Every structure is written in C-alpha cells, then in structure tokens.
Amino acid sequence: MKLTTVLLAGLSNLVFASDDRDLNGDVWATSLAKRQTSWNPPSNLVTPLQQVWDHELSTYNNGNLLGFKNYGYDIIVAAGGKLNFCVRWDSGTTVTEAQRTAIASSLQKNVKKWTDNLTGFMGWPYSNIPVSVVGWAATNTNLLQGSTSGFDVYTTTDGDGVPQCDPRCGRFFHQDNNYGSCPRGASHHYDVSLWLTAGMTGGAGGDWGQRVGSEYFLSAIDSPHIWLHEFGHTMGLDDFYDWTPSGQTNFIMLAGSSQVITEFDIWMMRDFWRHLASRYVTGTTPTSSPSTPTPTTNPGGVPLYGQCGGQGYTGSTWRGIKMLTLAAFLHLHLHLNIQVMSVNDMLDNAAGKAHKNHGESLRTFLASLTTSGAIFGFGITAYILLRLKFPDYYYERAHGVFNSKWKPRPMSLQMLLSPVPDPHVKHASGFENYLFDCYLHTIMRIFIILGLVIMPILVPLNVVHGKNESGDVKGLDLLSISNIGLSHTDKYWAHLLLAILVVVLVCYTLQQELRDYSRLRSIFQASKNIEESSLLIVSRSQGQQLSVDAIQRHFHSISGGINSILINRDYSSLHCKLLQRDAFISNLEVAETRLIQQANCPKKIIGRHMERTKRSQQHVDEFPEVNSAFVRFNKDLSTPSIALAIKAQTPPSWTLKQGTTAADIIWSNVSISW
Secondary structure, three states: OOHHHHHHHHHHHOOOOOOOOOOOOHHHHHHHHOOOOOOOOOOOHHHHHHHHHHHHHHHHHHHOOOHHHHHHHHHHHHHOOOEEEEEEEEEOOOEEHHHHHHHHHHHHHHHHHHHHHHOOOOOOOOOOOOOOEEEEEOOOOOHEEEOOOOOOOOOOOOOOOOOOOHHHHHHOOOOOOOOOOOOOOOOEOOEEEEEEEEEEOOOOOOOOOEEEEEEEEOOOOOOHHHHHHHHHOOOOOOOOOOOOOOOOOOOOOOOOOOOOOOOHHHHHHHHHHHHHHHOOOOOOOOOOOOOOOOOOOOHOOOOOOOOOOOOOOOOHHHHHHHHHHHHHHHHHHHHHHOOOOOOOHHHHHHHHHHHHHHOOHHOOOOOOOOOHHHHHHHHHHHHHHHHHHHHHHHHHHHHHHOOOOOOOOOOOOOHHHOOOOOOHHHHHHHHHHHHHHHHHHOOOOHHHHHHHHHHHHHHHHHHEEHHHHOOOOHHHHOHHHHHHHHHHHHHHHHHHHHHHHHHHHHHEEEEEEEHHHHHHHHHHHHHHHHHHHHEEEEEOOOOOOOOHHHHHHOOOOOOOOOEEEEEEEEEEEHHHHHHHHHHHHHHHHHHHHHHHOOOOOOOOOOOOOOOOHHHHOOOHHHHHHHEEEEEEOOOOOOOOHHHHHHHOOOOOOOOEOOOHHHHHHHHHHHHOOO
C-alpha cells in the first residue's frame, strides 16, 4: 500500500466521521420510527457525554447553567417554532440580490442539520423549523444591490461603527419577548443575528447569533462548517480548547477536527435539551440524575465562550490540525507497522552527531561525494526526460529567456572582483534573468574567494606540528582545527581572524547586492511609472451613466489625445457564480474522497458543466456598467499644466484620480493570507 494512499485514507476517516449515518435528519424526516424519542445514546458515548455535561455545569454561568434562559431552544420556543435572522453586513463590498437569496437558503438548510435531529426527541414540540431572513444591516443602503423588498433595512451602527440591526427588535435585547418598542411591530422582530465580517478568519457564536467571515460564508455556502460550529454554541454546546472527552477526537464542536455534524455532536445537543425540556414539556425530566461535576479545567482559565478564531483566539484551529496530523501518523503506524519515535528520541539521536562522526576517512568522504553525485545525476536525468516529454513547455521557457535581451556574462577571473554590469532599461523584461545571474555570481564569488584565501592558510597551520594519530586524531580531522597541538595554541588566532574575515566579507557582499538591487528596482519602477502616469480614473457619483462619447468630448483637447477608454462593469454576479463553482468543487472532492475510502468505482453520472461561467467570461459586455472608467492618454499627465487643464474642464459631478493606493485593492482577491 502506498504511503500517500494510507495518509489520505487516514485523513478521510478523521474528517468524515460518519458515512452511513443520517446526521442531518434528511432520511429520518420520512420515518418517525427511526428517530430517537428517548435518552438512549450508544454505549461508547455515555461516558464522554456525562463528562461534557459535568464540565458545562461546573464552568458556565457561575455553576448555574440552567439558570440562563436564552439558549437556542428557548429562542425557538419563544418564537413559536421558527427562527428569524437579521444579517449584519460588516463589509465595504456590495452584496447582490442573488447572494442574499443564497444566504437565506443556506441558513434554512444548515439550521435543519442541527434541529432535525431533535424531532420527536423527549417532547421536542416541532417537526420543522422555518428559517427566515427578516432584516439586513449595512453602513450604506447602496451596498444592498437589487430589490430590498421583503425585509427591513437598517443603517444603524453600534459603538464601534459596525452595522447593527435595530436593538429594539432583537431577541437578545428583549428576552422577555416584549417587542413593543420595535418600530414596525413584533412581527418584524429578529431572534438571532448572522454577523458577516469581511476578512475574518474563524468565528464566534452565542445566544446573540453567529459571526464568520463574509468571504468564507459565500464561498462555503452549502456547508459552512465554521458557521455550523458557531450555531452549536447558540444551542448551548461547549468549546473544547483545553480538553477532550474520553475517546472523542473528531466532532464539529472540537474546532478543526471535523467539517460535518457527527453523532457525538447530535447527542450533546439532545443531552442539553433533555435537561431543560421540563421548562416547556411536562413530565420530561432527565432519565438519570447528573453526577457530581468534576471540573476538567480551572474555570478561571476558560477562554471566551463561543470564540473560535479571530481576535483573541489562540489555538483551537492549530490544535485541530495537530490532532489530524497525529491521527494520520497513527493510522500509518497501524497499517504499515512503522516504528514511531518520540521527540526526545529524535533529539537524542541528533545530539552529538558531529562528535559521533569524527575521524571520517577519505574513503568515507569520497563515498558521500559519490552518493551526492548520483543524486545530482538522477536530477539531471529526470530533467532531460521531462524536457523530452514536455518540449513545448521548456521551449517556451527557453524562448522567453533568449528573447529577454539579457545575456549571462562569460566566465573570467575579472568576475571575482567586478560586479555584474547593469542591464539597460529596455531589457526590463529580462530583469528576473539578470537577478538570477547576479545570485549565481554572488555565491560563486563568495565561495571562490574564501576557498582561495582560507584553504592555503589554515590547512598548513592545522597539519604542521599537529597532534596527528598520536593524539587520537585521524582521517580528515588531520586537516581540521582539532589537529592543532597543545603547544601551538597561538594558531587559534588565525582561525579567529579568518572567521571574522568570512563574516565581514559575506555581510559586505550581501549589503552591496541589496544596494544594487534597490537601485535597479527603482530604475525599472520609474520606467513602469511612465506608463501608469498616463492613466486616469474617472468616476461619477450621480447623474447619467458615463459613456465613451462623453469622456472623449471632455478630454478631446488634451495634448497628445486619448489612447483608450475602458468603462468599468459590475461583475458581482460572475463573482457569485465563481464562488458557487468553488463550493461545488469542494463538495465534489468530498464525495470523491468518500468513494475512494469505500472502494466504490464512481459512475459517469456527474456532468461537468461550466457553460454559464464560461459564457459570462466571454461576454463581458453583457454585465451592467458602473459610473467609473479608466482613461489612458498618449502622453504623461504628471506635468502641472496638463493636470490643471484637466481639472478646469471637468464637470463638478466627476471625480478624477491618478494612480492607485493600497485602499483601492480588493485584498480578498489577492492570494496573500496576511
């Protein structure tokens, strides 16, 4: 069995905890007989479930866990068996009508993944929980594109300037269920908030609602596992930052360990309901009295309840990754009988490595050199074979280098002292080739100079009047510092001075190279700015739509004329399609992994259709235009006279901008995680 196959299988076992159980109620909804109606968890879950309940009793609400009466169960019962959301759009980007519809559908679908598992259990009074989005909060109503009928729109903010749904209509602020102060009446109240924050990683959850990243939620809209975790907090379920129940290492409430709701998660929720069901259903009491709580951690050291990443979060996700990795290697150990060493064993084996290999003979050195040469030869052979197999790719790469106008400098002794000549500005396309040549030149210069200086000085010093074999020095150690005799310790000064020389030479060379790089980079950047300085961004906040004719009419007298005009368009619908495509791809990969794990050969029943996305990418002119445009002139606009002329003839409703800043960049579209 291949290592990669075993590793993937191990990870699949961890992430997808249940292959043949119905964990979201879709199957159970058609058969009451299959639903759990009483407290009867699997035997292997009895102990960990009791540990979880004891931990919650001893940790939260000062030991009075059931004294708190705004858990998700209370919220649903108070709302009459339904759940109203208000979305806090904490982002400066627009959200389309299609995206809002997708968010509402996602909430309905994913709330059911939790609540359908309560149907028929110990008097739970509802078989279906309708979910609605009754409001949206944003800093500007223009961010909510399309029709906004059917829900309330709020532009109020909290103390931090974050969009907030009206507190007068919120269950969190009126747990007495009195919405008399809500401007449009109790029918417009909301039970919980969905707080979507741009750029947020991780999440938070509680009786007020859930908070996750807006980009993340839209990209994982079918199965947002972080949100599922946070909704578990709304239902009163615990976090597991510093402990795990016995035998349970893979469930969604243990952040980072599972992407689906597992059987253990479901029974934790049922356990919570059975302890508070007596509030609403007569004759429902826990089937067994809880044991004396045994704290598993110091309550004073418990992290913020429901905080799963983001600000103030320090470890659950990384902990989940470490657990996945550990379990995968345990899987390898079980299947392949691999001996796993502890960290201490590895450190013990590594410590004193050089001391153990002292006295290495010339024959051993040549054997090591031969091994390295064989590896080098293998790499060259692989390169030649790959080049023959993919000639087009290597031809294109080589053609790009040959056409870059930069040619490597020929080998000569002068190279050791003189720097690499600067490339001409017109060879800017070959700047990367020039830098690589500089790198090779720098490395060669350092090692050749040090070899010519150090070897002729230190080798004779170490060999002459040395300890030799009479002093237990043998092999190649005869040429090293360990061969210096005790009566000639003044030779150590030569080693010290040459060590200082090495440090100074390397630092000086690197400083010069960095200085040259900075100088050349500024030169080439200046050449690029000539092109950028002829670009102008025109926007219009109100009035008629900007058109090519209108822009040409206003700028026709500018010296040099206009090179091109590009009217910007709204691609949010295409972006939404791409997010849906990525979500489909993720779900498809999950399904394929499950098929591989079960050794089932997939049938060709999945159509690979991308027509709508491809057509949208090919027909960009069908997207709606926005009131901004890029205008490129034939001449530089940096001179004050041209800048004044443009401003003088620009209509008051137009806004001009030259160049770009960091604030103009949509960082979520850039592959930089930090």
